[in-house]
Amino acid sequence: MKDPFLITKEEVLKFLQPVNPITHKGLQGHAVIIAGSYGKVGAAVLASKSCLKSGCGLVTVFVPKCGYQILQISIPEVMVITDENTNFLTSIHLPLVPQAIGIGPGIGVELGTQKALFEFLRVNKSPLVLDADALNIMAENLTWLELVPENTILTPHPKELERLIGKWNSESEKFQKTIAFSEKYKVIMVMKGAPTYIIIKTEIYENTTGNAALATAGSGDTLTGIITGLLAQGYEPKYAAKLGVFLHGLTADIALPKTGYESFTASTIIKYLGKAFLSLV
Numbered sequence: 001m002k003d004p005f006l007i008t009k010e011e012v013l014k015f016l017q018p019v020n021p022i023t024h025k026g027l028q029g030h031a032v033i034i035a036g037s038y039g040k041v042g043a044a045v046l047a048s049k050s051c052l053k054s055g056c057g058l059v060t061v062f063v064p065k066c067g068y069q070i071l072q073i074s075i076p077e078v079m080v081i082t083d084e085n086t087n088f089l090t091s092i093h094l095p096l097v098p099q100a101i102g103i104g105p106g107i108g109v110e111l112g113t114q115k116a117l118f119e120f121l122r123v124n125k126s127p128l129v130l131d132a133d134a135l136n137i138m139a140e141n142l143t144w145l146e147l148v149p150e151n152t153i154l155t156p157h158p159k160e161l162e163r164l165i166g167k168w169n170s171e172s173e174k175f176q177k178t179i180a181f182s183e184k185y186k187v188i189m190v191m192k193g194a195p196t197y198i199i200i201k202t203e204i205y206e207n208t209t210g211n212a213a214l215a216t217a218g219s220g221d222t223l224t225g226i227i228t229g230l231l232a233q234g235y236e237p238k239y240a241a242k243l244g245v246f247l248h249g250l251t252a253d254i255a256l257p258k259t260g261y262e263s264f265t266a267s268t269i270i271k272y273l274g275k276a277f278l279s280l281v
């Protein structure tokens with residue numbers, strides 16, 4: 001295995017985009033988050049809130065009908081479109097072409113949702129982040145990966161990674177298989193963990209931020225929102241992935257002295273995103 005490149009503050013400062021003083025929401029990117037099902041609407045709330053707080057101009061969330069009021073009340077800044085179905089997604093139609101889409105947190109693996117994901121992938125042209133149940137569905141239908149745009153970002157945790165690439169017998173085999181997967185499907189693999197690695201074809205990047213406080217429900221859902229928000233702002237996929245994991249980890253490093261490991265939650269990631277951005281400039 002090649003030595004990984006480190007994702008450090010110095011590295012991310014090379015491609016961090018400055019904010020244009022005369023920008024407006026229409027220039028800051030419109031992101032869509034497709035997430036949630038009955039009992040897991042929280043995943044949609046966390047992903048869309050973190051997406052907005054990554055600097056994106058407009059965020060629309062697509063949820064089953066059961067998520068409508070929850071979203072509208074918990075995040076008034078986010079626009080909501082609902083599926084025709086009540087408890088899970090069955091038909092994903094967007095009345096806009098967004099600059100980026102994040103799909104998967106909390107959507108479940110119902111047959112109707114699987115069909116909806118396939119139809120969505122057939123027509124979608126926007127840059128994409130695939131997470132959670134979108135990955136679980138794709139793992140059973142690997143040929144669908146031929147439908148995704150080049151450099152689509154996949155964000156598996158170790159179990160999701162195993163579902164995608166199969167079991168491994170050693171760390172080096174895990175990397176070999178992930179590299180082969182990234183090359184075969186022309187996708188960026190964010191191998192979440194402690195630490196998180198990003199695989200782009202044969203290149204390996206190792207994140208230098210983050211700590212065990214991130215081992216909490218919804219932590220990955222917020223990462224999906226952050227990376228999608230950065231993609232929508234025009235970051236190239238490789239930079240959106242690197243900056244996203246760096247900022248996500250940084251929130252935990254900044255918050256830890258105040259929250260301790262125990263009381264840090266996914267909402268704390270969102271709360272500290274501003275401080276993470278500020279610590280870069």
Ligand SMILES: NC(=O)C1=CN([C@@H]2O[C@H](COP(=O)(O)OP(=O)(O)OC[C@H]3O[C@@H](n4cnc5c(N)ncnc54)[C@H](O)[C@@H]3O)[C@@H](O)[C@H]2O)[C@@H](O)CC1
Nearest residue numbers: 040041042043105106107132133157158159193217218221
């Ligand atoms: N508030 C919410 O609505 C939440 C919704 N969630 C959604 O719930 C669905 C199920 O996701 P889960 O990830 O819980 O279920 P999975 O079945 O995909 O993953 C859980 C399994 O993965 C293993 N695993 C996870 N991280 C690991 C690590 N770092 N090292 C080794 N093993 C690891 C666990 O031990 C467990 O066996 C997803 O759609 C997800 O987005 C979760 O994100 C939790 C919060």
Ligand SMILES: Nc1ncnc2c1ncn2[C@@H]1O[C@H](COP(=O)(O)OP(=O)(O)O)[C@@H](O)[C@H]1O
Nearest residue numbers: 157192193194211212214215217218219220221
């Ligand atoms: N011990 C740890 N140290 C650093 N980061 C961690 C640790 N445990 C989990 N994380 C991070 O937290 C996130 C967990 O994602 P995931 O398992 O998808 O959560 P969820 O599905 O509940 O939202 C990943 O970004 C992972 O890298």
Ligand SMILES: [Mg+2]
Nearest residue numbers: 132157220221
């Ligand atoms: Mg997850």
